[in-house]
Amino acid sequence: MPIVNDKAFNLNQFQCNQCDFIYDPALGDPTGGIAPGTPFAMIPDTWVCPDCGATKADFIEIKPGS
Amino acid sequence: MTARNLKPDIFAIGAIDWHRTTFDALVPLPHGTSYNSYLVMGSEKTALIDTVEPDKWDELLQNIKETPVKTIDYLISLHSEQDHSGCIPKILELHPEAQILTSPKGKEQLQLLLHLPDDKLRVMADGETLSLGNKTLTFMHAPWVHWPDNMFCHVAEDKVLFTNDFLGAHLATDKLIVTDKDEVYSEAKRYFAEIMMPYRAQAARHLERVKTLDLDLIAPSHGPVFTKPFWILNAYQEWTADQTKNELVIAYVSMHESTRLMANYFATKLTAAGITVHTYDLAKVDVGELAIALVDATTLLIGASAVVQTAHPVAVYATALINVLRPKLSHYGIFGSFGWAAKIPEQLTGLLPSLAKAEQLPPLMVKGLPKEEDYGEMDGLVEIIVKKHGEKRLMV
Numbered sequence: 001m002p003i004v005n006d007k008a009f010n011l012n013q014f015q016c017n018q019c020d021f022i023y024d025p026a027l028g029d030p031t032g033g034i035a036p037g038t039p040f041a042m043i044p045d046t047w048v049c050p051d052c053g054a055t056k057a058d059f060i061e062i063k064p065g066s
Numbered sequence: 067m068t069a070r071n072l073k074p075d076i077f078a079i080g081a082i083d084w085h086r087t088t089f090d091a092l093v094p095l096p097h098g099t100s101y102n103s104y105l106v107m108g109s110e111k112t113a114l115i116d117t118v119e120p121d122k123w124d125e126l127l128q129n130i131k132e133t134p135v136k137t138i139d140y141l142i143s144l145h146s147e148q149d150h151s152g153c154i155p156k157i158l159e160l161h162p163e164a165q166i167l168t169s170p171k172g173k174e175q176l177q178l179l180l181h182l183p184d185d186k187l188r189v190m191a192d193g194e195t196l197s198l199g200n201k202t203l204t205f206m207h208a209p210w211v212h213w214p215d216n217m218f219c220h221v222a223e224d225k226v227l228f229t230n231d232f233l234g235a236h237l238a239t240d241k242l243i244v245t246d247k248d249e250v251y252s253e254a255k256r257y258f259a260e261i262m263m264p265y266r267a268q269a270a271r272h273l274e275r276v277k278t279l280d281l282d283l284i285a286p287s288h289g290p291v292f293t294k295p296f297w298i299l300n301a302y303q304e305w306t307a308d309q310t311k312n313e314l315v316i317a318y319v320s321m322h323e324s325t326r327l328m329a330n331y332f333a334t335k336l337t338a339a340g341i342t343v344h345t346y347d348l349a350k351v352d353v354g355e356l357a358i359a360l361v362d363a364t365t366l367l368i369g370a371s372a373v374v375q376t377a378h379p380v381a382v383y384a385t386a387l388i389n390v391l392r393p394k395l396s397h398y399g400i401f402g403s404f405g406w407a408a409k410i411p412e413q414l415t416g417l418l419p420s421l422a423k424a425e426q427l428p429p430l431m432v433k434g435l436p437k438e439e440d441y442g443e444m445d446g447l448v449e450i451i452v453k454k455h456g457e458k459r460l461m462v
Contacts, residue, residue, distance in 0.1 A: 031192060031207045033271050045423075046267030053210060053265065057422065 098238030108198020318369025
């Protein structure tokens with residue numbers, strides 16, 4: 001398995017299915033306590049969407065090329 | 067209420083709403099509320115922190131007139147909800163010189179809710195400071211206590227922190243400062259349950275930040291101001307923690323006594339087993355009381371009779387509300403009675419996506435009045451719950 005498939009290193013963006021906010025690991029969510037560079041999988045389950053308050057489970061991965 | 071001194075050149079000028087009975091057309095206010103607004107007068111500049119509900123404008127205006135303040139340079143909006151922001155347009159009419167200071171999300175919200183002009187709004191970054199001369203304000207972003215826009219404002223020289231909704235309480239009182247914890251505790255807990263519980267992880271994070279500050283006073287936007295020792299910080303620590311107590315909530319609605327018999331049987335047996343039980347008849351409950359009990363509860367049982375083919379609408383309403391509140395329950399179960407067709411457990415469980423991490427107990431639906439074998443099944447469910455509480459080391 002190539003290392004890029006490991007969830008902890010997955011730098012794909014994730015989109016909130018409630019409000020369409022896009023989590024970009026490069027930017028993180030500093031006001032939500034998530035440092036830039038944090039892959040989505042490494043965010044704690046208690047984190048919420050900075051725009052609408054939806055939970056982490058409401059986010060869907062945006063796969064490159066899809 | 068009159069303008070009052072909180073610290074030298076810091077005035078409390080908010081309004082007290084003694085007779086308001088509900089908030090957000092949703093939650094009862096058994097003791098009214100207040101909308102706290104503060105004036106911070108520096109040697110060079112003056113800042114107004116938040117305003118009041120628009121229908122309390124006259125009171126706010128009168129209070130401002132009682133202070134020596136003539137010019138308002140900055141109008142700080144810590145949270146754009148209308149009970150705090152609603153009088154901003156009126157302040158701007160009287161003080162067109164004022165600049166509105168807000169968080170990035172606050173700017174968006176103030177434009178949506180009050181149609182404020184872009185050039186009046188100045189966005190403050192997290193940690194940004196602003197000098198009023200001999201007083202320095204520091205802004206701290208605090209998203210999700212209660213909206214994404216919330217901010218705190220710290221006055222370093224006076225050791226005062228303005229927290230807006232965070233640490234507040236819906237309580238109308240003539241006392242500016244809390245001296246008796248018992249007077250405020252249950253209203254602060256009710257407020258936490260209704261407003262902060264859905265985002266308790268965020269609340270816990272902001273709490274840690276507040277604890278690092280050297281403070282004399284914590285001034286929220288509802289209810290009285292806190293002074294040392296800050297018991298409210300310890301209370302929030304407990305309420306936001308993952309740990310639950312050996313407590314169980316039964317929330318039920320009954321049409322012809324069958325569901326009530328089940329609720330009472332569960333309450334009796336679980337109490338006898340050593341679990342603290344809070345029982346609410348949803349047809350009569352103050353939903354705030356239910357919310358308070360859910361702050362500490364490990365287990366929830368929702369009881370519903372069937373109406374036509376569905377769960378009683380009162381139970382549907384309460385279940386939807388519980389889902390919004392996102393309590394830290396470990397287990398929940400559905401019980402009730404029906405006459406013919408009823409998919410009550412499936413229906414109510416479907417309304418609880420925010421409890422996805424909680425374990426669902428076996429549902430227990432009884433056809434008609436509970437019979438002997440039904441009581442046997444109820445005993446079985448009681449046994450399961452007692453075992454689960456034991457496994458979580460809650461039983462003493």
